[in-house]
Amino acid sequence: MARSISRNYLRAWIPACAGMTLCEAHENRAIGRLQKALMMFVVRQMLNLCVWAVVFWSSHVFAQQPDTLNVSYASVTGSRIPLWIAKDAGLFEKYGLNVNLVVIAAGNAAIGALSGGDVEVLGAPGTTTMVSAAKGLPVAIIGTFGPGAWKLAAHPSITSIQELRGKTVGISRPGTTIEFATRRALVKLGFTPGKDINILATGLAESNKRIMVMLQGKIDATLVSPDNLFEAETKNLKLSILTDLNEMGIYTSASDLSAKRDFLKNQRQRARAFMMAYCEAIWLGKSNKSVALASFRKQMRENDPRRLEVLYKNYVVDALPLKPFPMEEVIQTEIENLTPTVPELRGKRAAEFVDKTILTELEREGFFTTLSNKYGKTP
Numbered sequence: 351m352a353r354s355i356s357r358n359y360l361r362a363w364i365p366a367c368a369g370m371t372l373c374e375a376h377e378n379r380a381i382g383r384l385q386k387a388l389m390m391f392v393v394r395q396m397l398n399l400c401v402w403a404v405v406f407w408s409s410h411v412f413a414q415q416p417d418t419l420n421v422s423y424a425s426v427t428g429s430r431i432p433l434w435i436a437k438d439a440g441l442f443e444k445y446g447l448n449v450n451l452v453v454i455a456a457g458n459a460a461i462g463a464l465s466g467g468d469v470e471v472l473g474a475p476g477t478t479t480m481v482s483a484a485k486g487l488p489v490a491i492i493g494t495f496g497p498g499a500w501k502l503a504a505h506p507s508i509t510s511i512q513e514l515r516g517k518t519v520g521i522s523r524p525g526t527t528i529e530f531a532t533r534r535a536l537v538k539l540g541f542t543p544g545k546d547i548n549i550l551a552t553g554l555a556e557s558n559k560r561i562m563v564m565l566q567g568k569i570d571a572t573l574v575s576p577d578n579l580f581e582a583e584t585k586n587l588k589l590s591i592l593t594d595l596n597e598m599g600i601y602t603s604a605s606d607l608s609a610k611r612d613f614l615k616n617q618r619q620r621a622r623a624f625m626m627a628y629c630e631a632i633w634l635g636k637s638n639k640s641v642a643l644a645s646f647r648k649q650m651r652e653n654d655p656r657r658l659e660v661l662y663k664n665y666v667v668d669a670l671p672l673k674p675f676p677m678e679e680v681i682q683t684e685i686e687n688l689t690p691t692v693p694e695l696r697g698k699r700a701a702e703f704v705d706k707t708i709l710t711e712l713e714r715e716g717f718f719t720t721l722s723n724k725y726g727k728t729p
Contacts, residue, residue, distance in 0.1 A: 495670070503590065506588040643662060
């Protein structure tokens, strides 16, 4: 570039001495120095431009990186489908999040991960959150996976409810929805849990695993989800269905979403982004069956078309609410169930353990109307 500058142009930059022309040698040296100076100037300018380009590009790229959010859920069951769809369909990324989904068993480990900051959102029975909040932990239930649909199933040798007397009923873990729903059902059936019937914590959140323990003779009955019941039937595993909890008027939440209150306040945009992705996943799953089935296949490693249909009907069509507000009536019932063993809950109301503000904001801002316009009529 500097070489193309004419010698006459450079000569004009060379001062004259007392009006006399410099000798050719001096002129050549002066021109060489100017050429070198101009070339260094051009190089410096190009380097500066490169540095600014790199800085601008880097800041732009890093600004576009999605925020990382850790979300846990208690078990690999069909009720987790909104999380799976949001992950598989890229909805978390759509709202600026890079979400890590991890499995942490319900109970102290899960609530410990939430309170310690290892996860920002917890997908687990709301009972854990309520007990922790009653004891001073600043956590709240922010959403639901929908209602549960449990059936009390027994070993095939037990053919009537009365035959349960003196037997052992298996639950998942103490302090979970499974335990309290089981106890409520037994009381309604005329038994005193712990006296007429033994309660055994198996440590197994998935009811299909509890079925296998039951068929091994280690427990006599347990609550079973509809899809696990169907799975048992397809494997020709004989069970005795004693009662349906919904028909008994015992309503539960399949599971709930919880978060720390300071996260909801101080990281509001991230919390909103998560709920927006979660809600859109519900609408997408209901309107596009193939998307939901793909997530069931991937996350549950299920390829049986019949069971996939059962999963879709039970956990997407029947269970998922289009607006996943916490189920306050169910939460209130759980409070009443827990009060005898958790005195801190005495006199408490469901509203004290719930934070609906994000979902309320989204509803007021027309977010659900936007989803309705986008996805149309859903089953």
